[in-house]
Amino acid sequence: MLALSEILHSKLKFALIALAIGLIVALTMTLSAMSEGLVTGMTGAKGNLDADAVVFQGDTYLNLERSLLTAEEVERVRAADGVAEAYGVGHIFISVDAPAKAFDTRAFGLEGDFEQLPIVEGTGGMPTDGEAIVDETARADGIEVGDTLALTPIDRELTVIGFTENRRYVMAPVFYVNLKTYEDLRVASMFGAMAETTDAELPSATHVTDAVDGSVSVVAVKLEPGVTVDDLAQTLGGEFDVVTPDEAALAGNGMPVMVLAVNGIQVVSFVIGALVIGVFFYITTLHKTGQIAAVKALGASNAFVYRQLLAQILVLVTLGALIGTGLALGAGAGMPSTMAFDPRLDRWAVTLGLVYLMAFVGSLFSLRSILRIDPATALDHAEH
Amino acid sequence: MSLLQVRDVSKTYGSGRAAVAALDGVTFSVETGSMLAILGPSGSGKTTLLSIIAGLLQPSSGEIVIDGDPIHLRSSRTAAAYRREKIGLVFQDYHLIPYLSAVENLLLMPRLAGRVSAEHREKARGLLGEFGLEKRAKHMPSELSGGERQRVAIARALMNDPEIMLVDEPTANLDTERGTQVVTMLGEHVRGRAMTCLMVTHDGRMAEGADRILRLIDGRVAESL
Numbered sequence: 001m002l003a004l005s006e007i008l009h010s011k012l013k014f015a016l017i018a019l020a021i022g023l024i025v026a027l028t029m030t031l032s033a034m035s036e037g038l039v040t041g042m043t044g045a046k047g048n049l050d051a052d053a054v055v056f057q058g059d060t061y062l063n064l065e066r067s068l069l070t071a072e073e074v075e076r077v078r079a080a081d082g083v084a085e086a087y088g089v090g091h092i093f094i095s096v097d098a099p100a101k102a103f104d105t106r107a108f109g110l111e112g113d114f115e116q117l118p119i120v121e122g123t124g125g126m127p128t129d130g131e132a133i134v135d136e137t138a139r140a141d142g143i144e145v146g147d148t149l150a151l152t153p154i155d156r157e158l159t160v161i162g163f164t165e166n167r168r169y170v171m172a173p174v175f176y177v178n179l180k181t182y183e184d185l186r187v188a189s190m191f192g193a194m195a196e197t198t199d200a201e202l203p204s205a206t207h208v209t210d211a212v213d214g215s216v217s218v219v220a221v222k223l224e225p226g227v228t229v230d231d232l233a234q235t236l237g238g239e240f241d242v243v244t245p246d247e248a249a250l251a252g253n254g255m256p257v258m259v260l261a262v263n264g265i266q267v268v269s270f271v272i273g274a275l276v277i278g279v280f281f282y283i284t285t286l287h288k289t290g291q292i293a294a295v296k297a298l299g300a301s302n303a304f305v306y307r308q309l310l311a312q313i314l315v316l317v318t319l320g321a322l323i324g325t326g327l328a329l330g331a332g333a334g335m336p337s338t339m340a341f342d343p344r345l346d347r348w349a350v351t352l353g354l355v356y357l358m359a360f361v362g363s364l365f366s367l368r369s370i371l372r373i374d375p376a377t378a379l380d381h382a383e384h
Numbered sequence: 385m386s387l388l389q390v391r392d393v394s395k396t397y398g399s400g401r402a403a404v405a406a407l408d409g410v411t412f413s414v415e416t417g418s419m420l421a422i423l424g425p426s427g428s429g430k431t432t433l434l435s436i437i438a439g440l441l442q443p444s445s446g447e448i449v450i451d452g453d454p455i456h457l458r459s460s461r462t463a464a465a466y467r468r469e470k471i472g473l474v475f476q477d478y479h480l481i482p483y484l485s486a487v488e489n490l491l492l493m494p495r496l497a498g499r500v501s502a503e504h505r506e507k508a509r510g511l512l513g514e515f516g517l518e519k520r521a522k523h524m525p526s527e528l529s530g531g532e533r534q535r536v537a538i539a540r541a542l543m544n545d546p547e548i549m550l551v552d553e554p555t556a557n558l559d560t561e562r563g564t565q566v567v568t569m570l571g572e573h574v575r576g577r578a579m580t581c582l583m584v585t586h587d588g589r590m591a592e593g594a595d596r597i598l599r600l601i602d603g604r605v606a607e608s609l
């Protein structure tokens with residue numbers, strides 16, 4: 001193979017090109033992983049809800065923090081046409097006194113379906129009262145499975161029974177608890193420091209507790225086959241807002257702007273990568289104009305010459321992809337776990353596919369010059 | 385029998401006041417198994433003539449006839465196929481592929497047409513032997529002398545059994561002794577085969593090794609010996 005002979009003949013030159021491609025690949029992959037890390041860090045707990053649809057209180061603009069559905073409303077959703085299964089999801093702010101440092105995060109109360117949480121350490125399933133399954137990034141705060149953590153200022157405790165993954169919300173690890181624990185945390189939060197006093201001494205507290213009973217923030221719904229999110233929205237009417245978990249994830253907390261920025265970064269890195277790779281091969285093509293003219297004068301078709309270039313690109317981009325993936329993985333391993341870095345294989349596969357595409361697009365510059373090289377110039381010795 | 389006929393070929397570069405008539409009504413023919421030297425001063429149109437026969441340039445008028453068939457090269461693709469199948473081209477500065485060994489440079493020719501077979505390798509070795517290069521087969525062009533490179537280039541041009549060998553200034557970069565040697569070898573190869581060889585030179589001594597000499601002056605055939 002001509003293309004390979006040339007690479008082997010000029011090892012240093014082509015090694016440098018492969019390295020440069022590798023750096024570009026590493027850059028695109030790292031940016032992709034960091035972007036992905038940012039987005040899952042911001043929304044993982046919302047977007048990964050095991051549901052076809054998420055039902056919010058109407059007119060809350062898909063704001064999880066503000067949405068509130070009463071027990072009666074939850075039942076109405078559960079009973080609606082097209083709903084196969086439904087479980088309430090409660091959201092509440094908590095402050096955790098972790099060993100390393102205290103931090104603010106959220107607890108999610110799930111009415112059921114704890115099987116949706118992938119367990120990376122400890123045990124899964126429905127936690128009992130006062131227990132929690134926590135996103136594994138809590139390890140960075142010194143939290144371990146089995147720890148019992150004080151929640152401030154409400155004088156409650158949660159015991160960590162297992163770690164799950166990709167379940168952060170606004171960059172903080174979410175604590176998953178059962179609905180009873182969730183209600184307890186809510187009531188305690190409402191009364192703040194007064195929570196130490198018993199309910200019996202405060203008639204108004206009993207009143208509030210009754211009202212809170214069975215209410216949640218949103219309802220996660222699994223639809224019957226053939227029923228769409230829009231169908232459910234139609235059925236439920238204006239008192240509710242119905243969206244997919246992905247739409248829910250991208251609403252609020254500045255996510256629309258953040259997603260724009262993140263996509264912008266990736267598009268820019270991709271375009272620059274395509275240009276740089278294209279220019280590399282364009283330069284090597286320009287460098288060989290005389291040789292290409294001679295080969296064409298000997299009877300090589302343009303297709304033959306272009307195939308050689310494509311073969312070289314294939315070899316060098318594959319080398320570059322290996323180098324780049326290695327560098328990106330190394331960079332990821334070197335980053336602290338709190339850093340948003342989420343190397344997702346499917347995304348990287350897409351990135352790699354795009355790198356081959358960029359190289360191909362870049363090769364079109366070269367194709368143009370290959371087509372333009374006049375084989376007759378091979379006989380003009382004066383120019384050489 | 386004349387294998388190659390050049391019929392009333394003219395070539396004008398440019399147009400209007402900048403027009404240069406490089407060839408003006410050139411007519412001649414070459415017999416099978418013979419070698420023709422084209423002799424002429426600089427700018428007389430030698431390279432232009434070679435380029436037209438090689439299908440690298442279109443004549444402004446006139447035609448090239450091979451084996452009785454006028455050639456028509458409408459696209460770059462048919463021109464490339466024509467060069468692969470009918471023409472053996474030797475450039476003045478050889479244009480060996482620098483990253484291919486001598487034998488791989490020969491194998492480039494069948495590679496352009498498709499696959500390289502064991503017979504091709506056999507043939508390449510045979511040609512290298514014929515031109516005294518059997519010990520140089522694995523050498524890279526940078527490791528060869530000027531005369532050796534010249535012979536590799538000639539052997540390469542012969543790889544596809546061309547009907548017409550076109551050789552541009554084969555001896556420009558060689559001393560007279562080596563130059564004559566190369567021309568003699570080439571002549572020996574051509575004679576007795578179903579091919580002809582056109583050799584461009586401005587050195588009269590080299591032309592002596594040819595069967596006939598065509599003298600070009602200002603784009604016209606001045607003398608045909």
Ligand SMILES: Nc1ncnc2c1ncn2[C@@H]1O[C@H](COP(=O)(O)OP(=O)(O)OP(=O)(O)O)[C@@H](O)[C@H]1O
Binds near residue numbers: 398430431433586
């Ligand atoms: N591409 C071109 N455009 C314009 N004029 C050209 C071009 N190529 C050649 N010419 C002119 O055509 C004439 C013949 O050129 P050609 O190269 O065929 O001469 P030559 O006999 O090969 O000369 P030399 O011995 O110097 O190689 C010259 O006057 C040259 O200037």
Ligand SMILES: [Mg+2]
Binds near residue numbers: 430431432
């Ligand atoms: Mg010339």
